[in-house]
Amino acid sequence: MIIAIDGPAGAGKSTVAKILAKRLGFLYIDTGAMYRALTLKVLENNIPVNDELQINELAKKVKIDLRNNPDGSLTVLLDGQDVSLEIRKARITQFVSDIAKIKDVRQVLVKMQRELGKRGDCVLDGRDIGTVVFPDAARKFFIDATSNVRVQRRFKELKDLNQNIAVLDVEKDLSNRDKIDSTREISPLCKAKDAIYIDTTELSIEQVVDKLLRFIKNG
Ligand code: DC
Numbered sequence: 001m002i003i004a005i006d007g008p009a010g011a012g013k014s015t016v017a018k019i020l021a022k023r024l025g026f027l028y029i030d031t032g033a034m035y036r037a038l039t040l041k042v043l044e045n046n047i048p049v050n051d052e053l054q055i056n057e058l059a060k061k062v063k064i065d066l067r068n069n070p071d072g073s074l075t076v077l078l079d080g081q082d083v084s085l086e087i088r089k090a091r092i093t094q095f096v097s098d099i100a101k102i103k104d105v106r107q108v109l110v111k112m113q114r115e116l117g118k119r120g121d122c123v124l125d126g127r128d129i130g131t132v133v134f135p136d137a138a139r140k141f142f143i144d145a146t147s148n149v150r151v152q153r154r155f156k157e158l159k160d161l162n163q164n165i166a167v168l169d170v171e172k173d174l175s176n177r178d179k180i181d182s183t184r185e186i187s188p189l190c191k192a193k194d195a196i197y198i199d200t201t202e203l204s205i206e207q208v209v210d211k212l213l214r215f216i217k218n219g
Helices: 015-025 031-044 050-060 090-100 103-119 129-132 147-160 167-183 205-218
Strands: 002-006 027-030 063-069 072-078 121-126 138-144 196-201
Touching: 002 015, 002 196, 015 027, 015 103, 015 121, 015 205, 027 063, 027 072, 027 103, 031 050, 031 063, 031 072, 031 090, 031 103, 031 138, 063 103, 090 103, 090 167, 103 121, 103 129, 121 129, 121 138, 138 147, 147 167, 167 196, 196 205
Parallel strands: 002 121, 002 138, 027 121, 138 196
Antiparallel strands: 063 072
């Protein structure tokens, strides 16, 4: 069974998806982490983020893999190297949306995501899972929250990762990424027609997980 979770940055998708996958015994596939890993590779190779030709070449060569650990955490491997922490840094966040809007990049990563989806039952989170990657997913959710709450959540998440960043910068980053992610030409962020919309503004993580579990069990 494929469970698709889409929504804007900071809505709580990955936290919820990770817990949900663990509860159900499903694999967790964080597709944003894959775009982040490719962005890291682009920066490591000093390729300008608007050099689509070079980025496309790199995307075709790079190996990105995700490992679900027994404690529920996720390891992101880039050409065999653990980059799980590196890809959460501000320099990656700053450029990831520019890389993710490139058509050929999306084609390559969507293919990788479909391959990962063959490993078994899984929960995938991203921006285009229910619309493009797995349009036939058994369950689809669109998780949202007000931009204020999303900024606060992302700020706390970064603080927990010991990243020294001002709330104002988090706010700027989120609104910039929201804009790029939802207005890009290729598979922009949008709710699939048959996805269940969940506003998490007033809900705790546990409440969101419970809500999703109910929908999943009741069909
Ligand atoms: O969920 P995240 O913040 O880790 O995602 C990073 C970026 O990757 C996000 O700004 C948009 C892009 N992304 C995408 O375009 N499609 C996906 N399925 C997942 C992420």
